[in-house]
Amino acid sequence: MANVFVLYTGGTIGCKPDDSAGGALAPMPGPEFEALVLSMPGLADHKVADYEGLTWTMGWFDTTLDSSNMTPSDWITIAQTLVGAYQDYDGFVVLHGTDTMAYTASALSFLLPGLSKPVVVSGSQVPLIFTLSDALTNLVGAIVVAGTVPVPESTVYFDTKLLRGNRSEKINANQFAGFGSPNFPPLAEVGSFITQNTALWLPPPGPETSLSVPTNLAACQTALAAQALAVASFSVVIVWLYPGIQPSTVTAVLNVTQPAVKGAVLLAFGEGNGPSNPAFLSVLSDANARGVVLMDNTQVQAGSVLPGAYATGLGAVGAIGAYDMTPEASLAKLVCLFASGKSSAEVKALMPTPLVGELTVTAGTAG
Structure with a gap:
């Protein structure tokens, strides 16, 4: 049994043509995107077909963003949201635009000391509303990884590969294999089964540092609030x-x-x-x-x-x-x-x- 929290921040995965922008793609609002996801094969009723007991819950930014507009303040907002939901879920997915995804995944590794649950940042090169798209496979893969692969890190999941977030880079603007980790091997790879390269994972934190401890969560929230005030200075x-x-x-x-x-x-x-x-x-x-x-x-x-x-x-x-x-x-x-x-x-x-x-x-x- 695992419940995964999915935070939708915007990005290509949730884009649709915007008439007010001359038909250019722009991220749809959170409720509209959740309805779209629920209509996808295998994701109805906030469940994942073929994975008994794996459920997902979605939250979102009030104003969804193209990731070109992400700032350090938004990194902290994402971290605060995850910490606020930390005790209630077994894993976390952050849906994000690809352009600055590596920056956010890197930042989360530093903003969330003591991670004992997976944080999986993902998105797509083509929107979920399009038929020929990498969005559904990346979305399902990210949820399954967050719910079944207990890697205690901030990661990027893209095109079947789970990468350490602070080692990831966008390497292609068009191909579905949009992300790589040139100086570090994947932490896991998804195919007909999931290969977990556990020897590469960071060690899980001890009780004194784990975010699973309520007092540590409170301290992390306090620290994040202070950092949110500082980044503008x-x-x-x-x-x-x-x-x-x-x-x-x-x-x-x-x-x-x-x-x-x-x-x-x-x-x-x-x-x-x-x-x-x-x-x-x-x-x-x-x-x-x-x-x-x-x-x-x-x-x-x-x-x-x-x-x-x-x-x-x-x-x-x-x-x-x-x-x-x-x-x-x-x-x-x-x-x-x-x-x-x-x-x-x-x-x-x-x-x-x-x-x-x-x-x-x-x-x-x-x-």
């Missing part, structure tokens, strides 16, 4: 490096004061390299001296930043090597750590430290 940015990037461009981004930039994800070349001209490095060094936490991520989808491997590495100006952490996870981790009230020094110390399986610390130099 600072900014975390992404700076994509490119050949010929001007120091003035980086200055314009890092010197924003309203709200103040506290962290920056630098999408560097290769193993974490950037221009070595003094003016460019001076801008980064000045930002580091002001307390801006600089993350040295790579633009390359797979592989790892190796701090100090090249003379053009950014560690000399105080940037922290992200190793194999995705840019999405780096940004979400910066936001969540700063929103929790940590100082720049504390954040800088924690960013290269694995907290919830988001990175693998490696050693090595260029060959």
